[in-house]
Amino acid sequence: MSKNIVSLENIAVSFDGEKVLNNISLDIKDKEFVTLLGPSGCGKTTTLRTIGGFITPDSGSVKFDGKDITSLPPYKRNVNTVFQRYALFPHLNVFENIAFGLKVKKFSDKEIQRRVGEMLELVNLKGFEKRSTDRLSGGQQQRVAIARALVNEPKVLLLDEPLGALDLKLRKEMQIELKRMQQRLEITFVYVTHDQEEALTMSDTVVVMKDGDILQVGSPVDIYNEPKNAFVADFIGESNILSGLMVKDLLVEISGKRFECVDTGFGENVGVDVVIRPEDIKLTDEKDAELSGVVQSVTFKGVHYEMVIETYDHNWLVHSTKAAEPGSTVGITFDPYDIHIMNKMK
């Protein structure tokens, strides 16, 4: 088990009296790719800026490598940031931008040449040294921003929605590239995004946030398969979220029908949220199923069809490689382990 490189303890932040972070605590392990995921306004960027030192929390402490750095200004912290809109220095060219941090730290010209050269190679920008930053494409500016941060060899790299401004194809390429960089350099990445797919693709650990709280911390697989509540389930991929009643251990009532499930410990006759992923639902003949409904729409999505099946109290989202006939009545079935039960959200 590797050690914690960054620890947030009971961090509270408010702007103009409005609470942005509610006493959150989070441990980030060394050499890990951690993603802070949540809708806009959930406090993910504030959390990142607190680690970077741009925000001093109202209470709580930030520890770096075991040492308290809560009151340390950004320029004394061994972390570097890739900013949302890159924030390249417009008066400097590519080389000077990347060399900025090294010049501040008074490295020798030879050392600066060597390290900037290495970085340019890492981000595939060899030959761009003299280029002015406003003559770079979005993707190239992004690479300069990453190189400018990484050249300082920080222990932790903070990335604030770095791929947000790029088009889909470039974003996918950069996701893979960033992950590769992180593994090669063996440093910790803390990555902020609102894109759940991005989070699942790149992360070792995903931290789901909402309204200044951390809802769940876990591996992408855990977060997807065992979401803690309906919000997480809904945010991480598409889901059918239903109100249910936990009759007793291993038995849940949905839409007036009882189903076997694999969850225990919720108590008896307790209201719960039930999440069933659209890809876990199988359509059958209506005779063979407890639930049945009318096919409302069928949309071709490439790999699968997306269908909406209307039962008497819910519209079910179903993903299947086989299309049903619109307007026909079909049965809905799912296996016990595909029923995810979670406490009702307050």
Next chain:
Amino acid sequence: MKKLISTPYLLWMAVFIIVPLIMVAYFAVTTADGAFTFDNLAAVSQYANIFVRSIYLAAIATVICLVIAYPLVMILARIDVSFQSTVLMIVMLPMWMNFLLRTYAWMTLLGNNGLINMLFGLFGLGPFRMLNTQGAVVLGMVYNYLPFMILPLYNVIVKIDKSVIDAAHDLGCNNAGTFVKVILPLSVPGVMSGITMVFVPAISTFIISRMLGGGSNLLIGDLIEMQFLGNSYNPNLGAAISLVLMVIILLIMTLLNQFDDDEDRVLM
């Protein structure tokens, strides 16, 4: 189509800018009878001391304006936006008052029996000679032209991306380092236009020196005015002086712009 739209402007420029320039040049190289001569231009050299004084005083006023305006704008750029516009309006407010009136007010303040000396008198000090000094001329220039330094500086500095400043901190710069390495180089265009907008009117002013400088602190502006309206009526010499002044301003501005282009490299 594009040509058609630009025609009135080109016409305007030809009639009111190019033609007068040619006329000034023509007057400068002719005698009162219209004969070609270099005598006027040669005669300008005898006023070298006035040229030097004008450049010197205008340069001092420009530097003082910059020294006052820069910190003010830095503070201004950090405060609340609604408050910013209030402060800017206060900066602009004196400009709504007539230029003569503003300068005349300083005469009554600085005079030997003026308000300031009266206050000193209460403590048994003075009276100090403040009016009719070079200091008074510089004060008049600074007072009148300060807004022309503040506004262009403000426009440039307020637009500097805050995240760029964050980035400098992130890369190890403390506040002083961030100022020298990022804010200062990025504000150079504002500094340059501020210098131009203060220096050019300051070097050619004549009312300020007339009212606050007395007879002994003649500037180029006064000299030119005397050739056209004064008792030493000689428009040909006046035109020659104007032409030389124009060339000097052009040279100084070219020199400054050179500095502008190299700025980022000089400071890095």
